[in-house]
Structure formats: C-alpha cells, structure tokens
Amino acid sequence: MKRKRVAGWTAAILMALGTGVMSAQATQWKIDPMHSEADFAIKHMAISTVHGSPRDNDLKSPRFFDATQFPTMTFKSTSVHKAGDHYDVTGNLTLHGVTKPVVLKLEELGKPQTGMDGKSVHRGFTATTTINRQDFGLSFNGTLKSGDAVLSDEVRIEIDIDAAQI
Numbered sequence: 001m002k003r004k005r006v007a008g009w010t011a012a013i014l015m016a017l018g019t020g021v022m023s024a025q026a027t028q029w030k031i032d033p034m035h036s037e038a039d040f041a042i043k044h045m046a047i048s049t050v051h052g053s054p055r056d057n058d059l060k061s062p063r064f065f066d067a068t069q070f071p072t073m074t075f076k077s078t079s080v081h082k083a084g085d086h087y088d089v090t091g092n093l094t095l096h097g098v099t100k101p102v103v104l105k106l107e108e109l110g111k112p113q114t115g116m117d118g119k120s121v122h123r124g125f126t127a128t129t130t131i132n133r134q135d136f137g138l139s140f141n142g143t144l145k146s147g148d149a150v151l152s153d154e155v156r157i158e159i160d161i162d163a164a165q166i
Contacts, residue, residue, distance in 0.1 A: 040159065042073045063140045070096050075104070089127065095136040104129045104159070115164065125161040130154055 060067040077091035078101075087106040092099050109124035133139075133155045142150040 039076050040074070064138065065096065075102070080106075093129075093131065095131075096138055098136045100131070100135055102129050102131060104157075121165045123163045123165075125163060127159040127161065128156065130156050
C-alpha cells in the first residue's frame with residue numbers, strides 16, 4: 001500500500017494528516033483501518049499571523065501554553081472507524097506536556113475534484129474535537145467585571161484538510 005501525506009491549513013498553522021487509500025473508483029474514498037493513521041503537530045510559536053502582539057506573547061507565556069517549554073501540540077492516531085456519515089479517529093493528544101486520549105470526528109466535505117494538472121484528485125475534510133483545557137494543565141483564568149470567567153474550560157479543536165492523491 002502506498003502511504004499518502006496531505007496538508008491542511010487552519011489558524012495559520014500547517015499540519016499533516018495521513019488519510020488512507022483511494023479505491024479504484026475516483027468518486028469513493030476508503031479509510032483502511034489497518035493502514036490509515038493521522039498525525040499532526042502544531043507549533044505554539046505560530047499562534048497567529050500578528051507576531052509579537054501583547055496577546056500572542058501572553059498566550060506563549062508560562063501563564064498559558066508555555067511555548068518555550070512545550071513548543072508543540074501533537075496528535076497520534078490509534079484507530080480509525082466508520083461511524084455513520086463520518087469517521088472517528090481515536091488517538092492521543094499531547095498538549096502542555098500532558099497526553100490524553102481524544103476522538104476526532106472526521107467529515108468529508110464535498111465531492112472529489114480533479115486538480116489543475118488533470119491527474120491528481122483532491123478531497124476536503126474537517127476534523128473536530130472538544131477538550132477541557134484544565135485536563136491538560138492549562139488552568140489560568142481571570143474574572144471579568146461582570147463576574148464571568150475570562151476563559152471557557154471547553155476548547156474546540158478544528159482541523160481543515162485538503163487531501164490529494166497524486
């Protein structure tokens with residue numbers, strides 16, 4: 001089996017995700033649970049495209065991500081299963097030095113499209129999950145004048161993927 005790597009861009013962060021193989025028919029994509037895996041790493045140093053802003057510097061500081069000590073968030077899949085109209089990609093997410101199991105909901109977007117070269121076939125996907133940041137040791141919070149917390153404990157992770165078979 002030929003292994004593919006695909007790339008997606010979200011929140012100004014480049015990620016890589018292996019998606020499996022494409023079947024003989026160009027309109028169908030197949031996730032092979034025995035040979036498919038999804039891995040990505042996000043560098044906290046690329047939090048936004050406005051580098052050096054006070055907000056970005058604060059997010060990179062020990063109060064939040066502590067990007068000097070923990071420069072990346074990583075995901076390594078352990079299984080891929082069809083779940084109705086989507087796939088569940090189970091794996092281990094490491095953030096702030098803590099590893100926890102998570103499930104990414106992987107959904108196909110649209111239909112396969114032939115690339116500009118007339119040969120490659122492209123397909124879009126999105127993968128989402130929600131984590132509790134406290135579970136990963138990200139505990140900083142503040143209080144607004146209204147008495148509400150500055151930050152939610154719930155954090156949604158969303159990954160946009162452009163897969164290409166060449």
